[in-house]
Amino acid sequence: MPAQVGDRLADVDTPALIIDLVAFERNIAAMAEAVRGKGVRLRPHAKSHKCPEIARRQIAQGAIGICCQKVGEAEAFVAAGITDVLVTNEIVGGHKLARLAALARSASIGVLVDDPGNVVELAKAAAHAGSTIEVLVEVDVGAHRCGVAPGAPALELARAVASHAAAGLRFRGLQAYQGAAQHLRRPAERRATILRAVECARDTKVLIEGAGMACPTVTGAGTGTYLLEGNSGVYTELQPGSYIFMDADYGRNELNSSEPVFAQSLYVWTTVMSAPAADRAIVDAGLKAFAVDSGLPLVADRPELECTKASDEHGVLQVPIGAEKLRVGDKLRLVPGHCDPTVNLYDWLVGVRGGQVECVWPVSARGALL
Amino acid sequence: MPAQVGDRLADVDTPALIIDLVAFERNIAAMAEAVRGKGVRLRPHAKSHKCPEIARRQIAQGAIGICCQKVGEAEAFVAAGITDVLVTNEIVGGHKLARLAALARSASIGVLVDDPGNVVELAKAAAHAGSTIEVLVEVDVGAHRCGVAPGAPALELARAVASHAAAGLRFRGLQAYQGAAQHLRRPAERRATILRAVECARDTKVLIEGAGMACPTVTGAGTGTYLLEGNSGVYTELQPGSYIFMDADYGRNELNSSEPVFAQSLYVWTTVMSAPAADRAIVDAGLKAFAVDSGLPLVADRPELECTKASDEHGVLQVPIGAEKLRVGDKLRLVPGHCDPTVNLYDWLVGVRGGQVECVWPVSARGALL
Numbered sequence: 001m002p003a004q005v006g007d008r009l010a011d012v013d014t015p016a017l018i019i020d021l022v023a024f025e026r027n028i029a030a031m032a033e034a035v036r037g038k039g040v041r042l043r044p045h046a047k048s049h050k051c052p053e054i055a056r057r058q059i060a061q062g063a064i065g066i067c068c069q070k071v072g073e074a075e076a077f078v079a080a081g082i083t084d085v086l087v088t089n090e091i092v093g094g095h096k097l098a099r100l101a102a103l104a105r106s107a108s109i110g111v112l113v114d115d116p117g118n119v120v121e122l123a124k125a126a127a128h129a130g131s132t133i134e135v136l137v138e139v140d141v142g143a144h145r146c147g148v149a150p151g152a153p154a155l156e157l158a159r160a161v162a163s164h165a166a167a168g169l170r171f172r173g174l175q176a177y178q179g180a181a182q183h184l185r186r187p188a189e190r191r192a193t194i195l196r197a198v199e200c201a202r203d204t205k206v207l208i209e210g211a212g213m214a215c216p217t218v219t220g221a222g223t224g225t226y227l228l229e230g231n232s233g234v235y236t237e238l239q240p241g242s243y244i245f246m247d248a249d250y251g252r253n254e255l256n257s258s259e260p261v262f263a264q265s266l267y268v269w270t271t272v273m274s275a276p277a278a279d280r281a282i283v284d285a286g287l288k289a290f291a292v293d294s295g296l297p298l299v300a301d302r303p304e305l306e307c308t309k310a311s312d313e314h315g316v317l318q319v320p321i322g323a324e325k326l327r328v329g330d331k332l333r334l335v336p337g338h339c340d341p342t343v344n345l346y347d348w349l350v351g352v353r354g355g356q357v358e359c360v361w362p363v364s365a366r367g368a369l370l
Numbered sequence: 371m372p373a374q375v376g377d378r379l380a381d382v383d384t385p386a387l388i389i390d391l392v393a394f395e396r397n398i399a400a401m402a403e404a405v406r407g408k409g410v411r412l413r414p415h416a417k418s419h420k421c422p423e424i425a426r427r428q429i430a431q432g433a434i435g436i437c438c439q440k441v442g443e444a445e446a447f448v449a450a451g452i453t454d455v456l457v458t459n460e461i462v463g464g465h466k467l468a469r470l471a472a473l474a475r476s477a478s479i480g481v482l483v484d485d486p487g488n489v490v491e492l493a494k495a496a497a498h499a500g501s502t503i504e505v506l507v508e509v510d511v512g513a514h515r516c517g518v519a520p521g522a523p524a525l526e527l528a529r530a531v532a533s534h535a536a537a538g539l540r541f542r543g544l545q546a547y548q549g550a551a552q553h554l555r556r557p558a559e560r561r562a563t564i565l566r567a568v569e570c571a572r573d574t575k576v577l578i579e580g581a582g583m584a585c586p587t588v589t590g591a592g593t594g595t596y597l598l599e600g601n602s603g604v605y606t607e608l609q610p611g612s613y614i615f616m617d618a619d620y621g622r623n624e625l626n627s628s629e630p631v632f633a634q635s636l637y638v639w640t641t642v643m644s645a646p647a648a649d650r651a652i653v654d655a656g657l658k659a660f661a662v663d664s665g666l667p668l669v670a671d672r673p674e675l676e677c678t679k680a681s682d683e684h685g686v687l688q689v690p691i692g693a694e695k696l697r698v699g700d701k702l703r704l705v706p707g708h709c710d711p712t713v714n715l716y717d718w719l720v721g722v723r724g725g726q727v728e729c730v731w732p733v734s735a736r737g738a739l740l
Contacts, residue, residue: 013465013740069683092643092699095383114644115698146644146652273462274484274516282516287711292663312710313439328485340682341657367717370383
């Protein structure tokens with residue numbers, strides 16, 4: 001464990017993942033405020049934090065439950081007392097489906113489908129477990145990842161789900177997540193992309209309802225676009241995850257003046273382990289301490305420094321001419337490029353307020369791949 | 371746990387990290403054979419596998435011990451009975467140094483230094499623990515990461531180490547790892563780069579010995595270059611790690627006909643969770659199941675497929691026109707871009723032979739960041 005409650009931040013061992021609790025709490029409150037009165041529910045994505053302590057705080061501020069992406073994550077959250085979990089993923093394979101169906105005996109569990117064969121397997125698992133599973137048809141609203149095409153294919157799959165009502169499947173509506181829109185840099189691009197997604201979701205919902213089926217839920221959205229879906233009149237549920245932490249990549253999104261600004265609250269706390277030249281220092285955090293899929297980290301405390309390279313356990317910082325030199329033992333906060341896979345590298349989140357450790361939370365669903 | 375001993379590979383839950391034990395054992399034997407008779411010791415880098423079961427197999431085939439990069443890794447290996455561990459890193463901070471020095475009471479522990487202040491701290495920790503620590507001066511032989519410059523700065527630091535003999539520090543020689551050479555694609559480039567590193571190491575060793583100090587160890591090398599250091603007459607110890615597993619990036623290195631070929635033995639075992647279009651399938655492994663710092667994974671079982679994108683828990687495979695379509699539930703082996711940070715995402719390594727699970731090994735030092 002990198003720290004104990006009461007430790008000074010300066011004494012927290014490195015690399016560690018630290019949360020600026022003031023910014024973190026402000027982010028949770030800002031999201032709650034942003035969706036209030038819009039007639040949409042907030043179901044934050046817990047794949048970003050994998051931490052029941054955080055899920056509890058989100059729910060205390062009005063979230064109706066959480067999303068996650070793996071059965072193992074859902075198990076960790078249910079075990080910690082979270083009672084409403086949507087797995088925003090297709091679950092394939094008998095062993096996983098049996099676990100999912102068993103979990104649905106002790107919590108409200110939702111899952112996505114985009115394949116008729118998978119619906120049959122899911123129904124078998126629910127019947128065997130004697131449980132009820134909420135099922136959403138995933139519609140491809142433009143991201144071209146999973147999901148059936150909008151319109152008739154979605155209706156057909158909704159009917160397939162409904163045909164297994166006796167087995168315990170409940171058709172609840174549509175997953176319509178446009179992941180490809182989240183990191184478009186300009187508000188106008190995000191808006192245009194989400195308007196197309198909204199159209200797909202609306203047309204599909206109308207078609208399903210026109211066929212005489214209820215379609216109460218349309219769920220999706222992320223930190224980059226949640227206001228657009230929230231204002232659409234079509235989406236009933238929003239799934240942003242990263243807003244609690246933020247990261248360097250979300251920080252590159254331009255915002256409209258009307259959008260709340262979420263503050264960076266998550267940092268990799270790191271120590272200078274080598275300062276072999278005036279223009280170069282090496283920190284003790286590398287590829288095993290931050291994800292680089294969305295670029296190298298930023299140096300929060302010394303923005304004039306650039307992280308230029310990372311190997312397994314080393315991060316190389318370039319010190320520009322004239323900038324204050326780093327010394328061995330100096331500690332720095334890095335802003336990870338992408339928060340979700342970075343959190344997954346750690347067993348603990350260290351909450352800090354006023355330079356002191358206030359909490360050390362287990363990342364209970366860390367590595368929950370199955 | 372993704373599997374039990376005796377399971378068929380087809381039944382191993384996904385995503386899981388699987389080892390083809392035939393290829394793995396051949397790789398261990400091939401490295402032992404490659405260095406035999408060269409008068410150099412083999413000290414494989416355990417940061418690649420973080421697994422005591424593998425370290426034991428390497429030592430059983432002649433390795434003198436292992437390397438790792440973190441105190442926490444060293445603790446995990448010593449706890450598992452490995453008695454000779456070199457931490458190929460500078461260790462900074464009182465808490466970590468105290469742990470390192472304590473560990474040196476129950477095993478032979480080596481560590482690197484490149485800073486005089488750090489030598490003083492290390493000496494204090496050794497004196498306090500009453501232990502003896504083997505110390506190597508890290509020399510920058512061209513990678514421009516950590517390390518003092520070759521020649522006089524290294525001699526000066528060696529003297530600093532030797533001055534703390536009473537406290538328990540033993541100057542043992544030089545760490546001269548040229549990491550930047552490992553993935554140069556052409557043998558001639560690797561050769562030229564390592565020849566410069568050898569020159570730096572030799573000159574520094576000669577200088578230190580000329581000053582009347584023994585410099586018995588010169589250690590370094592990786593999977594891309596170990597034969598060059600092994601044949602140098604200067605290096606006494608080799609630290610390759612990835613050769614046991616290999617990865618897509620090492621697979622892109624061209625080899626001389628005289629170099630042994632290490633076979634890919636490590637795979638991410640994954641399931642098709644969605645096949646929404648003839649030209650696209652989605653597998654259940656993404657950024658939390660493979661590292662992408664060295665590129666996206668290759669599809670071992672269907673090389674005509676290309677992994678074109680990864681998000682947290684999804685990998686997108688492009689199916690070319692005319693290729694056999696993937697179906698939901700199909701399982702595939704992926705070759706990760708970079709083995710070390712991929713292994714760090716898993717708690718278990720599943721050893722497979724003849725289509726059946728033979729062993730499930732814990733990745734004991736997974737996440738050992740401190």
